[in-house]
Amino acid sequence: MDIVRPQKQSLFKSRSNWLILAATCLLLVIGLVVNRSDASFRVNEGSILADRVQRGDMEINIRGNGVLVPEDIRWIATDTAGRVERIYAKAGAVVQQGDLLLELTNPLLVQQLEEDKWELEALTAQTKAEIVAMESALLDLEAAVVNEKLNLERAMLTLKAHNKLLEQGVNIVSKIALAEIKIDVEQSKKRWQLEQRRLAKQQQNLAAQKVALQARLKRMHRVVQRSQVQVDNLNVRATMDSVVQEMSIQLGQQVNVGASLAKLARNDRYIAELQIPEKQIKDVALGQKVTIDTRSNQITGIVNRIDLAVINSSVKVDVTLTEKLPAEVRPDLTVDGVIEVAHVTDTLYVKRPIFVKSNALQDIYLVDETGSFALKKKVKFGLVSARYAQIEAGLKQGETIIVSDASSWKEHSKVLIN
Numbered sequence: 001m002d003i004v005r006p007q008k009q010s011l012f013k014s015r016s017n018w019l020i021l022a023a024t025c026l027l028l029v030i031g032l033v034v035n036r037s038d039a040s041f042r043v044n045e046g047s048i049l050a051d052r053v054q055r056g057d058m059e060i061n062i063r064g065n066g067v068l069v070p071e072d073i074r075w076i077a078t079d080t081a082g083r084v085e086r087i088y089a090k091a092g093a094v095v096q097q098g099d100l101l102l103e104l105t106n107p108l109l110v111q112q113l114e115e116d117k118w119e120l121e122a123l124t125a126q127t128k129a130e131i132v133a134m135e136s137a138l139l140d141l142e143a144a145v146v147n148e149k150l151n152l153e154r155a156m157l158t159l160k161a162h163n164k165l166l167e168q169g170v171n172i173v174s175k176i177a178l179a180e181i182k183i184d185v186e187q188s189k190k191r192w193q194l195e196q197r198r199l200a201k202q203q204q205n206l207a208a209q210k211v212a213l214q215a216r217l218k219r220m221h222r223v224v225q226r227s228q229v230q231v232d233n234l235n236v237r238a239t240m241d242s243v244v245q246e247m248s249i250q251l252g253q254q255v256n257v258g259a260s261l262a263k264l265a266r267n268d269r270y271i272a273e274l275q276i277p278e279k280q281i282k283d284v285a286l287g288q289k290v291t292i293d294t295r296s297n298q299i300t301g302i303v304n305r306i307d308l309a310v311i312n313s314s315v316k317v318d319v320t321l322t323e324k325l326p327a328e329v330r331p332d333l334t335v336d337g338v339i340e341v342a343h344v345t346d347t348l349y350v351k352r353p354i355f356v357k358s359n360a361l362q363d364i365y366l367v368d369e370t371g372s373f374a375l376k377k378k379v380k381f382g383l384v385s386a387r388y389a390q391i392e393a394g395l396k397q398g399e400t401i402i403v404s405d406a407s408s409w410k411e412h413s414k415v416l417i418n
Helices: 015-036 107-167 175-232
Strands: 041-043 050-052 054-070 073-077 082-087 100-105 235-237 242-247 260-265 270-277 289-293 298-306 314-321 334-351 360-367 373-384 388-393 400-402 414-417
Touching: 050 334, 054 314, 054 373, 054 388, 100 242, 100 260, 107 175, 270 289, 270 298, 270 334, 289 314, 314 334, 334 373
Parallel strands: 041 414
Antiparallel strands: 050 400, 054 270, 054 334, 073 260, 082 100, 100 235, 242 260, 270 314, 289 298, 289 334, 298 314, 334 388, 360 373, 360 400, 373 388, 373 414
């Protein structure tokens, strides 16, 4: 039996085979060209980020995240020991100055107040009695002064009468009687002067005794007032219009003197506490404008304090908010802040490359015109913001550089991009 053999077609007579062969050769040629290039490292184009150098105005901003905190925070502490009887306000409650927050009980303080009041009443009565007794003694001395003055005047009249009789030549009055009368006058005068001095001393003594008694009475008044204040402070009240942030006690709890009971914060005045990287803090200054983003609104403010300490590679910056606060503002709200450091006009700038520092000469990779290679080049950077970097020397407008992380191939001067 005859077998029909199919005619073999030539491999190169098919048009599709010729196309496959041409593509293979082209790939071989490209591979040879690439392998013959002087690039010592290859990177995938999809794994890098590049940006073109531009000219124009540049805003130098520094970004930082943080939280909102009340500007005025007060802890309410107790100056009396007691047991928590009632709690009138919990965390989150809005209170006015003087509103009752909680009530403590201390029977010993109440009893002490009553005893102090009784002692004050007794001391007041005793003081009045002592003053009346001293004033009565003073009246006796005044009466004695008056009597001695009358005795002196009587003796003086007798002396004048005897002298007049002697001048008229009447010998009824003897010289002895006249001498006795003179002695009586002198004695009366001295007794009167003595009583006057005694009266003056008694008046001084009375004034001093009154001062001492009033001081003792005043001291007792203060003791009663202090006891009254301690009893009144068993009712703990808000010291300002605020929001209760914390209520750190429970019903039935025994609290000691100095214990913190509640934390109050004003709900109309806040500041933003931003954490700024330590490498950028040197560009931050007091008075710089800040935009605070609450995720729902933006609030403007100014830098009013820069912390001296570096904690976890960051420096805390306080920002005073200068606009009306939106409704979502509350303590510990997470926010983002943008500090406006400077405004530079007509300058070269590019998106900030990774690890670039301000006012530094650093290596970057410049992409050639074909986009196939990146060449290492030194560039002098000026001011650096959160998004952009100013170029002072080394690059021209329109050139493209790699701005993503190139630290893994920084030893290579020429990199192939495929």
